[in-house]
Amino acid sequence: QVQLVQSGAEVKKPGASVKVSCKASGYSFTGYYIHWVRQAPGQGLEWMGWINPNSGGTTYTQKFQGRVTMTRDTSISTAYMELSRLTSDDTAVYSCARGGTTGYYVDYWGQGSLVSVSS
């Protein structure tokens, strides 16, 4: 069955970077886009961007451009999201999700990784 298993919770200082991993199993990793979405405490969902695991091509939403990097390692079916220059506003649960067959929705989600930014 399709599974996306993410790395554990992280606590970071302001100004630091964080890298979250997302290991896929149960399907062909290179056949489906991986989206990254975040949710701040008590807030709504926010789309950050996506990566094509086959080509490595990425699109980042304007808000995070220059601060986010999405990569993948096809040999271990794992996608990564790195966010730099963290502030307290970046405290959130970061989730990876698999793009659906047509690409314009997500059908499976990781369990989420809590990133807390505090001095």
Added chain:
Amino acid sequence: QSALTQPPSASGSPGQSVTISCTGTSSDVGGYNFVSWYQQHPGKAPKLVIFDVTKRPSGVPDRFSGSKSGNTASLTVSGLQADDEADYYCTSYAGSNNFVFGTGTKVTVL
């Protein structure tokens, strides 16, 4: 990219129907038939309930239906059940490989 606008809350009694709106612009909701809806229970990952405006994934009951008119998409949950109480989010393709989520709606089953 501005978030799509949803009402903060909606409610209905068991067995009744509730409809949630999702308003965007001609650059997102109105421009593409790529609106999807997600149900999120507290502390859980979102679950896809509608994609491509009107399509239901396998396993989602036909009590969930989607539609779109102009720049506004809608999700209707009919025959409300206690387990339908959750947050619901719409999302739309917004062109140039971008997506945008809605502000979210909390559905309460009275």
